[in-house]
Amino acid sequence: MEIEQTGLKDCMIIKPRVFEDPRGYFFESFNKQTFEEKTGLSGDFVQDNQSFSSYGVIRGLHAQTGAFAQAKLVRVTKGEVLDVAVDARPGSPTYGKHVAIRLSAENKLQLYIPRGFVHGFSVLSETAEFLYKCDNFFNKASETGVIYNDTDLNINWLIPDEKQSVSDKDLLLKPFSLLHEQ
Known part of the structure; x- marks a missing residue:
């Protein structure tokens, strides 16, 4: 396993060691001991989630708050996605990036x-x-999020506007500037 920093504090890319031969490939997608040694972070994941989506779907931007905040380890097993993480930790040197x-x-x-x-x-x-491991359980009352097309974040989702598919629930999410307001 190799670790590559993303430029956002504590957010990192993990490259597994892949063993390939004419029959196919094998890799260890997660090993708690190796993860903790290489990252210095806890690998205590308690919930795995999986989603299936079609071209143009945008999911997010989601988070859990308070005692139910979650760290995630995400990967794709079929197809390709543009995965986006936004630092929303007040006081972080990369807040809003x-x-x-x-x-x-x-x-x-x-x-x-x-x-x-x-x-x-x-x-x-x-x-x-899309598969992801979470280090805390989901709690409906702790859901929060930011609208996918927030003008301050200016995220390029690499999907033309007319091809974007966003859930009604995600269309109701607030701008990043209001994330921490009650």
Whole structure:
């Protein structure tokens, strides 16, 4: 496993060691001991989630707050997505900054997203299967988020406007500037 910094504090790309031969490939997608040694972070994940989406779908930007905040380790097992993480931790030196990383079944990259970030992705391939580990359980009352097209964040989702598909729920999310207001 190799670790690459993203430029956002505590947010990192994880490159697994892939063993390939004429039969196919094998890689360890997660090893708690190696993860903790290489990152210095806890690998205590308690919930795995999976989604399937079609081209143009944008999911996010989502987070859990308070005692239910979640760190995530995300990857793609089919297709390709543009994965976006935004530092929403007040006082962080990278507050309000985002990274956008192409994750695909082919490149096998993973992104570690710390607690306090908002997160989303857009589907760049015909379809995509997206998997993520969370270090805390989901709690409906602790959901929050930021509108995907926030003008301050100015995220390029790499999907033409007319091809974007966003849930009604995500269209109601607030701008980044109001994230921490009650």
